Amino acid sequence: xxxxxxxxxxxxxxxxxxxxxxxxxxxxxxxxxxxxxxxxxxxxxxxxxxxxxxxxxxxxxxxxxxxxxxxxxxxxxxxxxxxxxxxxxxxxxxxxxxxxxxxxxxxxxxxxxxxxxxxxxxxxxxxxxxxxxxxxxxxxxxxxxxxxxxxxxxxxxxxxxxxxxxxxxxxxxxxxxxxxxxxxxxxxxxxxxxxxxxxxxxxxxxxxxxxxxxxxxxxxxxxxxxxxxxxxxxxxxxxxxxxxxxxxxxxxxxxxxxxxxxxxxxxxxxxxxxxxxxxxxxxxxxxxxxxxxxxxxxxxxxxxxxxxxxxxxxxxxxxxxxxxxxxxxxxxx
Numbered sequence: 001x002x003x004x005x006x007x008x009x010x011x012x013x014x015x016x017x018x019x020x021x022x023x024x025x026x027x028x029x030x031x032x033x034x035x036x037x038x039x040x041x042x043x044x045x046x047x048x049x050x051x052x053x054x055x056x057x058x059x060x061x062x063x064x065x066x067x068x069x070x071x072x073x074x075x076x077x078x079x080x081x082x083x084x085x086x087x088x089x090x091x092x093x094x095x096x097x098x099x100x101x102x103x104x105x106x107x108x109x110x111x112x113x114x115x116x117x118x119x120x121x122x123x124x125x126x127x128x129x130x131x132x133x134x135x136x137x138x139x140x141x142x143x144x145x146x147x148x149x150x151x152x153x154x155x156x157x158x159x160x161x162x163x164x165x166x167x168x169x170x171x172x173x174x175x176x177x178x179x180x181x182x183x184x185x186x187x188x189x190x191x192x193x194x195x196x197x198x199x200x201x202x203x204x205x206x207x208x209x210x211x212x213x214x215x216x217x218x219x220x221x222x223x224x225x226x227x228x229x230x231x232x233x234x235x236x237x238x239x240x241x242x243x244x245x246x247x248x249x250x251x252x253x254x255x256x257x258x259x260x261x262x263x264x265x266x267x268x269x270x271x272x273x274x275x276x277x278x279x280x281x282x283x284x285x286x287x288x289x290x291x292x293x294x295x296x297x298x299x300x301x302x303x304x305x306x307x308x309x310x311x312x313x314x315x316x317x318x319x320x321x322x323x324x325x326x327x328x329x330x331x332x333x
Contacts, residue, residue, distance in 0.1 A: 005103075007031065007170065008076030010069060010091070012039055013282075014052040015107055016082035018143035020063070021056045025173040031064045033072040035091075040065045051280075056147040070097045078103045078167065080137070084282040085110030085119060092127070103163055104129055105156075107137040109191040110284040111291035118188045132160045135167065136188045138243045140250040141176075142257070149175040155243035157181040157188070185233040187243045190225060193308075194248040195285030196292060197221040199263035200307050201252040203314065203321055206267020213329070218252050220307065220332045227303040228296065259285040266314060267321055289315055306331040 007027060009020050012034030023030045034040050034049075042050040043065060047058050066072050073079060074097045083091050085108050106119040115122050120136060123129045135158030145152055154171060156178055158164035168178035181187055197218070204217055225248065226239040239245060251257045262283035265275040272286070293312040296302050310328045313319040 005077040005166070006075060007078045007080065008033065008064075008072040009080045009082060010072060011082030011084075011107075012036060012049065012052070013082065013084070014143035017049045017052050017056055018141075018146035019080055019082060019107060019137070019171075021058070021146060022171045022173065022176055024058060024062050025176075026170055028062055029064060030062055031066070031072040031076045033066055033069050035067060037067045040067055053143050053147040069094055073097050073099070073102070076102070078105065080105045080107055081119065082107045084108065085112050085284060086282065086287045088112055088119065088122075089114045099127055099129060101133075102129070103133050103135070105135040105137055105158075105167060106188065108284075109138075109195055110288050111192055113287060113291065116291055116295065118185070118192060120184055120188055131184070132158075133163070134158070134184065135160075135164060136184055136191070137167070137171075138187045138191045138247055140242055140246040142250065142254055144256045146176070151175050151177070153242055153246070154178045155181050155187060155241075157184045157243070159184060181243060183235065183237050183243075186229050186235065186237050189229045189232055190244045190247060192284070192288045193225050193228060193292060194221075194251045195259040195283070196289050196308055196311055197225070197248060198251040198257050198259035199266070199283070199285045199289065199315075200311050202257075202260040202263020202265070203267040203311070204263075204325060205260070206264040206269075207322055207325055209325070214253075216332050217307070218249060221252070222248055224303070224305050224307055228292070228305055228308075231296075231299060231301065231303045259283050262286065263311075272315055285311075286315060 008031030009016055010033045020032050048054045079102050104123055108119045112122040120134045138155045141152040141154055156164045156168045164180035168180050172178045222245050262275055289311050292308050296305050310324050313324050314321050
């Protein structure tokens with residue numbers, strides 16, 4: 001009888017907690033690396049993560065918990081990384097065990113600052129993991145709604161359809177529906193870019209723009225996203241699919257969106273530093289903005305990306321948000 005594959009989740013934040021909850025619906029054992037030993041002690045005693053979506057309850061007997069990343073990697077065949085992209089490489093440097101033969105899925109929505117690559121490309125280029133063993137988990141799906149078991153949808157992308165189907169089957173439940181895709185590059189770039197556009201939506205809200213403008217901003221954002229992704233890797237894809245447009249809309253509009261929240265604070269006059277200090281979660285879009293802007297500038301044929309440029313000017317050039325958005329409104333249609 002063939003041995004069942006073992007799953008390990010690496011990351012103790014909101015999305016990592018939500019993914020462990022989804023896996024626990026179908027598996028009797030889930031490995032979970034959390035950097036915080038105190039969070040692990042609390043989880044073992046109380047049955048929930050004290051720091052993120054604490055409403056999600058766990059049967060602790062199903063969890064193999066460790067604050068040592070090597071323990072979980074060594075015990076798992078399928079690794080799901082949910083560590084914020086800004087801190088990923090620092091965590092990866094702690095790995096002492098082999099990644100050979102491991103199936104790696106990224107649920108990280110950002111760019112690795114050290115390499116300037118999306119996570120899948122980083123694993124391939126830096127850690128020599130073949131693309132057939134790399135996949136992506138994308139929404140539209142908020143961790144908070146997973147905790148409440150509200151109906152949500154996931155797209156699982158992998159060059160190997162069997163591996164995508166494996167994870168899709170393992171994650172689905174009465175409140176999670178899944179589908180697969182072969183657009184690894186496109187879905188991962190979309191997951192990164194939508195956070196930038198959510199910051200833009202937040203800035204607009206903080207500045208006092210209403211729903212009418214937000215609808216124009218989002219319709220321009222999806223077209224800008226398409227141009228950007230096609231410039232990176234052109235293939236047949238429907239940008240209106242939920243993995244692209246759906247994920248953009250939920251991140252741009254939802255009250256649970258940390259990137260929108262971050263942008264809203266910037267629009268209201270917070271500095272980047274003060275906004276980050278106020279939030280207890282990482283806004284991936286902040287780091288993604290710089291990487292996306294510089295990546296586009298380096299291209300021989302730059303895509304038109306006025307929204308990305310506007311957010312970059314506000315976050316990294318310390319330009320006045322009101323003046324930047326006044327100019328941006330003239331470029332949208």
